[in-house]
Every structure is written in C-alpha cells, then in structure tokens.
Amino acid sequence: MTKEIKNLKQFSRAAEKFEGANLLCPGCAHGMIIREILNAVDGHIVIGNSTGCIEVSTAVYPYTSWDVPWIHIGFENGSTAVAGVEAMYKALSRKQKYTGDKPKFVAFGGDGSTYDIGFQWISGCFERGHDLTYVCFDNEVYANTGGQRSGSTPIGSSTSTTPAGRVSYGKKDKKKDMLAIMAAHGSPYVAQVAPNKWKDMNKKIKQALDTEGPTFINALSACTTEWRFDCNNTVDIMDLAVDSLVFPLYEIIDGHELNITYRPKNIIPVRDYLGAQGRFKHLFKPENEHIIEQFQKDVDKKWEMLQRREEARV
Amino acid sequence: MALKYELSKVEVWDGNMAASHALRQAQVDVVAAYPITPSTPIVQNYGKFLSDGYIDGEFVMVESEHAAMSACVGAGAAGGRVATATSSQGFALMVEVLYQASGMRIPLVLNLVNRALAAPLNVNGDHSDMYLSRDTGWISLCAYNPQEAYDFNLMAFKIAEDLRVRIPVIVNQDGFICSHTAQNVAPLSDEEAYEFIGEYKQKNAMLDFSKPITYGAQAEEDWHFEHKAQLHHDLMNSHVVIEEVFDLFAKKTGRKYNIVEKYDMDDAEVVIVALGTTVETARVAAKKIREEGIKAGVVSLRTLRPFPYKLVAEALKDVKAIAMLDRSSPAGAMGMLFNEVGVAVLQNSTKKPILSNYIYGLGGRDMTQENLLQIYRDLDANAKANKLTHPTQQFIGLRGKKMAFN
Ligand SMILES: Cc1ncc(C[n+]2csc(CCOP(=O)(O)OP(=O)(O)O)c2C)c(N)n1
Numbered sequence: 224m225t226k227e228i229k230n231l232k233q234f235s236r237a238a239e240k241f242e243g244a245n246l247l248c249p250g251c252a253h254g255m256i257i258r259e260i261l262n263a264v265d266g267h268i269v270i271g272n273s274t275g276c277i278e279v280s281t282a283v284y285p286y287t288s289w290d291v292p293w294i295h296i297g298f299e300n301g302s303t304a305v306a307g308v309e310a311m312y313k314a315l316s317r318k319q320k321y322t323g324d325k326p327k328f329v330a331f332g333g334d335g336s337t338y339d340i341g342f343q344w345i346s347g348c349f350e351r352g353h354d355l356t357y358v359c360f361d362n363e364v365y366a367n368t369g370g371q372r373s374g375s376t377p378i379g380s381s382t383s384t385t386p387a388g389r390v391s392y393g394k395k396d397k398k399k400d401m402l403a404i405m406a407a408h409g410s411p412y413v414a415q416v417a418p419n420k421w422k423d424m425n426k427k428i429k430q431a432l433d434t435e436g437p438t439f440i441n442a443l444s445a446c447t448t449e450w451r452f453d454c455n456n457t458v459d460i461m462d463l464a465v466d467s468l469v470f471p472l473y474e475i476i477d478g479h480e481l482n483i484t485y486r487p488k489n490i491i492p493v494r495d496y497l498g499a500q501g502r503f504k505h506l507f508k509p510e511n512e513h514i515i516e517q518f519q520k521d522v523d524k525k526w527e528m529l530q531r532r533e534e535a536r537v
Numbered sequence: 538m539a540l541k542y543e544l545s546k547v548e549v550w551d552g553n554m555a556a557s558h559a560l561r562q563a564q565v566d567v568v569a570a571y572p573i574t575p576s577t578p579i580v581q582n583y584g585k586f587l588s589d590g591y592i593d594g595e596f597v598m599v600e601s602e603h604a605a606m607s608a609c610v611g612a613g614a615a616g617g618r619v620a621t622a623t624s625s626q627g628f629a630l631m632v633e634v635l636y637q638a639s640g641m642r643i644p645l646v647l648n649l650v651n652r653a654l655a656a657p658l659n660v661n662g663d664h665s666d667m668y669l670s671r672d673t674g675w676i677s678l679c680a681y682n683p684q685e686a687y688d689f690n691l692m693a694f695k696i697a698e699d700l701r702v703r704i705p706v707i708v709n710q711d712g713f714i715c716s717h718t719a720q721n722v723a724p725l726s727d728e729e730a731y732e733f734i735g736e737y738k739q740k741n742a743m744l745d746f747s748k749p750i751t752y753g754a755q756a757e758e759d760w761h762f763e764h765k766a767q768l769h770h771d772l773m774n775s776h777v778v779i780e781e782v783f784d785l786f787a788k789k790t791g792r793k794y795n796i797v798e799k800y801d802m803d804d805a806e807v808v809i810v811a812l813g814t815t816v817e818t819a820r821v822a823a824k825k826i827r828e829e830g831i832k833a834g835v836v837s838l839r840t841l842r843p844f845p846y847k848l849v850a851e852a853l854k855d856v857k858a859i860a861m862l863d864r865s866s867p868a869g870a871m872g873m874l875f876n877e878v879g880v881a882v883l884q885n886s887t888k889k890p891i892l893s894n895y896i897y898g899l900g901g902r903d904m905t906q907e908n909l910l911q912i913y914r915d916l917d918a919n920a921k922a923n924k925l926t927h928p929t930q931q932f933i934g935l936r937g938k939k940m941a942f943n
C-alpha cells in the first residue's frame with residue numbers, strides 16, 4: 224500500500240521508519256529522499272542498499288537508523304539482494320509459509336553503484352522482471368570514497384579523479400542517460416524525480432511502487448560536500464537544477480509514453496546553476512567558458528528532445 | 538505442491554545428478570544459479586525438475602555467478618532454504634559475496650564442482666577453486682564419488698542450518714571424474730530425505746515484519762574483530778555438529794563418514810594424504826604396494842574447513858613418512874595440504890615423520906596408479922633412510938623436465 228502526501232505537515236510527521244539519528248552530512252539530500260520514499264509506503268517495505276554514503280551513515284554496528292527490514296551486501300548488488308528477497312517471498316507465499324501482506328521491494332544505490340559498477344546486476348533484475356523498484360540517489364559523484372567521477376558526473380565537473388587544473392577543465396565526458404537505458408529494458412515505469420519537488424516525487428514513487436514489475440526512479444540528490452555549497456542551500460540548489468532543466472523531471476511509461484511532469488515558469492540559464500557550486504567554479508575562467516556554452520547547448524537539445532517525444536508519444 | 542518423484546533403490550547417477558536430486562529432496566525454496574562447466578548439469582537438471590513439477594520453489598537464472606550468490610544471500614536473509622552450484626571462474630567471481638554470506642551467518646549450500654582456474658583456460662578438474670574458498674568462512678566438505686555427492690548435500694543442509702552453526706556450507710566434488718561419471722547411487726526416498734534434513738526457519742528473517750532487521754551493517758575496528766572471531770569460533774566448533782550429523786546419517790543409511798578417513802592405517806608406516814577422487818585411487822595403490830611389503834595407508838579429509846588438526850595428528854601419529862598430495866598450483870609456496878597437515882603432525886607428534894609434497898593433476902591431468910606407486914616407493918625410501926631422499930616438493934605427472942623444490 225502506498226499513500227499520497229498532501230501537505231508538508233503530513234510529510235514532516237511521518238518519518239519514524241528512518242531515524243533522524245544518522246551520520247549523513249548536514250544538508251545531504253539522501254536523507255530527504257529516503258524520508259519521501261518511506262513516507263509513501265503504508266504497508267511493509269523491504270530495502271536492499273548498495274555500499275555508499277547511505278549505507279555507511281545509517282547502519283554502523285551496533286546501531287541502525289532503519290526500522291524496516293534492510294540489507295546491504297556489496298557495492299554492486301543491492302538490486303539482486305532485493306531480487307533474492309522477492310524470490311523468497313514468492314516461494315514462501317506459494318508454500319503458505321508466508322501469509323502476510325505483500326511487501327514493497329525497493330533497492331537503493333548511489334549513482335556510482337547504479338550507473339557504473341552495479342549496472343549489470345540492475346540490468347539482469349529488470350530483464351528477469353522482478354517486482355521491485357530501484358531508486359538511484361544521483362549525486363553525480365562517488366561521494367563515500369571522496370568524490371571521484373562516476374558515469375553520472377556531468378561534463379566540466381571537478382572531481383577528485385578529474386580535478387580541474389592548469390590544462391584540464393575537469394571531467395571530459397558527459398553524463399550517461401540512465402533513464403533512457405532503463406526504459407529501453409522494457410520497464411513499465413521509469414521516472415526522474417527531485418526531492419525539492421516533493422509532490423511530483425510522491426506521485427511518481429507511488430506509481431513506481433504500485434506498478435507490477437521492475438520500475439526505476441532516478442532521484443536528484445544534492446551533495447553539500449562534493450558539489451561544494453552551504454548545507455542550508457540544498458533545496459535552493461536543487462531548485463536551480465530543475466529550473467535550469469539540467470535535471471528535467473519526467474517519466475516514461477512502458478518504454479514509450481513520455482510525460483514531462485514539471486515545466487519551470489521561468490527557465491533559468493545553466494550558468495546560474497553551475498555558478499552556485501564549487502565543483503564548477505573553474506568553468507567561469509575565460510579559457511573554460513566554452514564548456515558552459517556546451518553544457519547549455521546539451522541541456523537545450525535534451526529539453527527539445529523530451530518535448531518532441533512527449534508530443535509524439537514515442 | 539511438488540509432484541512426488543519415484544526413485545528406485547539404486548539409481549545410476551553421476552555426481553551432478555546426485556547433487557540435483559538432493560537439492561530437490563531438500564525442498565529448497567530458492568535456487569539462484571548461473572551455468573559453468575562442469576557444474577552446469579546441476580542447474581540444468583534442476584530446471585528440468587522444475588519444468589516437470591517436481592519442485593515447488595523459485596529458480597532464479599541470474600546473469601552471473603556474482604549475482605547468483607547475491608540473490609542467494611538476499612533470499613537466505615529473507616528466510617528460507619537456499620542453494621546454488623558453480624565451478625572455477627564462476628566461483629572466483631562469487632568470492633566477494635561468499636564473505637558476505639558467512640559474515641551474515643546465512644546457512645546456504647553451494648555445490649562446488651572443482652575445476653582449474655585460468656589462465657590458461659581449462660574446463661577440467663583440479664582443486665584450485667576449492668583452495669580459493671579456504672578463507673571465506675564457509676564450512677567445506679569433500680565428497681569423493683557420486684554417492685557421496687548425494688549424501689553430503691543432504692547432510693550439508695542439516696549442518697549449515699543447525700542453530701549452533703548457522704554457517705554456509707560448500708560441498709566439493711571433483712569436476713568430470715565425479716560430476717560426470719555415472720555410478721550406482723542408493724538414494725533415500727523423498728520423505729526419508731526431507732525428514733532427515735528437517736524443516737528450516739531462518740532466525741531473524743527479513744520477511745518477519747514484526748521485528749525489522751538490519752543485515753550487513755558496517756563494523757569498524759570496534760566490532761569487526763569480534764564478528765570475525767565469533768564466526769571463527771563457531772566454525773572451529775562446528776565439527777561437533779558435523780560429527781553428530783555423520784552419526785545420524787549412518788543410523789539412517791548405514792553409510793558412516795568420518796571427518797578424517799583412515800584406510801589401512803592400523804600398521805601403516807608410509808601414508809598418502811589426499812582429497813577428492815584421488816583418495817579412492819590411492820587406496821587401490823596402497824593395497825597393491827602392500828604386496829611388495831610396503832606398509833602403505835591413506836588418510837583423507839571430509840572437512841577442509843574446519844581443518845581437523847587434532848584428528849589429522851591422531852591419524853598420523855605413528856607413521857614414518859607422509860606425502861601430502863595437492864591438486865592446485867602451489868603458486869610460490871608448498872601446497873596447502875602440505876602446510877596444514879604438516880603443522881598438525883609436527884604440533885602433536887612426538888616422533889618426527891618425514892614430510893613431502895606432491896603437486897599433481899592440474900587442469901585435469903590424470904593421476905595414475907603408476908604415479909601413486911612411485912610416491913609410495915619414495916616414501917618407503919624416506920622411511921628406511923629416516924630422511925628425505927628427494928626434494929620436498931615434486932611435480933608428478935608433469936611432461937618435460939622434472940620439477941622439484943626445497
Ligand atoms: C567492489 C567495490 N569497489 C569499490 C568499493 C569502494 N566504494 C564504496 S562506496 C563507493 C562510491 C559510492 O558512490 P555512489 O554509489 O555514487 O554513492 P554515494 O556514496 O555517492 O552516495 C566506492 C567506490 C567497494 N565498496 N566495493
């Protein structure tokens with residue numbers, strides 16, 4: 224069972240399944256996303272978590288921040304861990320050894336474990352059609368190991384393995400389009416969400432959890448430490464991300480029906496978003512300005528493509 | 538409900554088929570697997586049983602062995618009976634998750650059909666994968682023939698799931714020599730087998746929502762040591778349960794296994810220590826060489842982990858010369874059996890037997906009677922001279938120039 228969150232009061236009250244006592248950095252968006260997901264679930268939920276900031280901050284023996292069944296195995300296999308639980312649920316239900324309500328099966332992973340190392344495991348789970356929802360906490364960097372580039376890191380970002388320097392503007396490659404890849408797996412529902420747009424996020428989480436089969440959510444997760452901004456600005460930064468269309472909010476149903484779910488009233492320039500974070504600071508030097516231009520062009524092109532696809536229903 | 542499978546008193550099964558039937562009879566709830574030679578038929582037979590309605594469980598055909606073990610750990614934590622099978626490269630790919638499984642104390646059963654590790658790529662049997670398992674925190678049992686592959690699988694569940702143990706178990710059998718050689722196997726009926734293994738309920742199951750549980754937490758220096766120490770403690774003590782299960786099984790079937798098996802050891806002076814199918818070949822050689830007046834015996838292990846130091850020492854306390862046969866590349870050291878058996882003997886024996894190490898059968902190379910007789914003759918020479926008459930470590934059955942090391 225899932226539930227709709229109608230107002231912020233309701234949202235703030237319902238978080239007892241994830242303790243405030245955890246070791247996430249102040250201002251980390253990971254915690255917001257977890258609360259929004261747990262709040263959307265009324266019944267049983269089982270969580271599998273890959274290695275990364277969430278895991279090391281919320282389950283440090285002998286403590287746990289989780290008041291729901293939760294398992295962490297390794298960096299790459301959170302998806303398959305949950306698939307194993309789901310398989311056991313099926314077997315035990317059929318044998319009537321488990322007679323309770325059907326739980327929601329949810330896997331969490333950072334962008335590193337999703338876009339890179341765990342990609343094969345996710346792909347396998349989706350191909351086999353396990354009834355689970357995979358949620359990626361997309362902070363565009365390996366945060367837990369000190370800010371190395373991932374397949375999700377945008378071009379021009381200065382990371383600890385692609386640092387901006389005298390002859391480098393930071394990461395050379397563009398961010399992988401994970402949503403398109405997951406939609407191409409034939410997933411019945413994939414969506415991109417941002418926790419600052421919590422009503423939109425709640426609706427999509429509900430839909431993902433209530434859709435049978437493997438569904439995918441890519442959640443924007445601002446990281447104060449690696450994006451380098453003040454910890455009280457998390458929501459503002461994510462507002463800039465969605466209003467500049469760097470992180471557009473949309474969903475794809477059954478691999479083809481694309482809906483844009485948030486259209487900014489005033490689209491702001493990409494440079495306003497980049498300028499608010501330390502990781503892009505070097506792009507504002509004259510010799511790197513062309514990367515900002517390229518970034519803007521890429522964002523415009525993607526937005527154009529999304530609108531066309533929405534219109535054409537393909 | 539699964540259909541009943543009618544079995545004859547004696548079936549002609551190879552080791553893989555024997556393992557598949559044992560998994561079927563254990564009514565495993567989830568099998569997650571990925572095929573690799575020579576363990577592939579275990580997975581295929583299982584799929585066929587499922588298609589014909591003889592199994593009521595989930596069969597998850599994952600995209601890799603790493604995923605197979607990941608799904609097994611998730612399923613085991615969820616709360617039910619879980620098993621899988623693999624060999625060689627597949628096992629190597631699984632190894633990361635093997636540590637997770639034992640660390641979380643999930644009683645899985647893994648059939649490891651032993652095979653060489655590349656490079657060069659080789660599909661045949663040696664013990665490289667078995668040796669790779671040694672520090673993973675799993676109990677490791679050795680079967681020598683198809684009957685034993687069947688028996689050990691039934692016993693593996695009972696050992697792993699015992700609340701005094703709760704440690705995953707590997708059942709080893711030799712690739713091809715055991716896994717693909719059909720022999721007469723006397724199975725239990727489905728009812729008898731299930732009754733022997735018993736029902737299983739996971740402690741702290743994830744699907745018990747009345748008590749939410751956190752699996753796989755992080756534990757740094759303040760707790761990690763205690764966790765590993767506990768696992769080691771329970772592994773070292775698991776021989777108590779293993780022996781109990783061996784006894785129960787003997788009562789049920791008349792087939793009695795021992796953690797350390799002794800062949801012709803009453804008056805033996807020269808002894809071969811080995812694992813796997815070679816044990817049976819060595820017994821034949823021992824019998825033959827006794828006709829030459831050489832007092833030969835064979836000592837073999839059923840548990841590579843926990844390593845039975847005391848029993849090994851006890852079995853070898855009165856002998857003059859011992860050869861430890863290792864079927865895995867020693868890769869820069871003496872073989873593992875040489876090191877472990879050697880230490881057990883030296884720690885616990887007042888006499889000082891002459892120890893030597895033979896590396897054999899890598900990548901499926903045959904271990905012949907001729908080789909084994911040669912080893913016994915070497916041992917006899919050592920016993921008579923009361924010293925090593927050859928280098929400590931020799932490669933036997935190797936083409937070209939002889940290879941030996943001290
Ligand atoms: C097999 C393996 N390789 C590398 C690591 C080291 N490691 C742990 S977490 C991590 C990065 C996590 O990044 P991400 O998935 O993006 O999550 P975040 O920490 O950013 O939330 C890495 C590289 C590991 N634990 N396991």
Ligand code: SF4
Nearest residue numbers: 248251276446447448
């Ligand atoms: S490093 Fe970033 S992602 Fe990790 S806890 Fe801190 S803010 Fe969150």
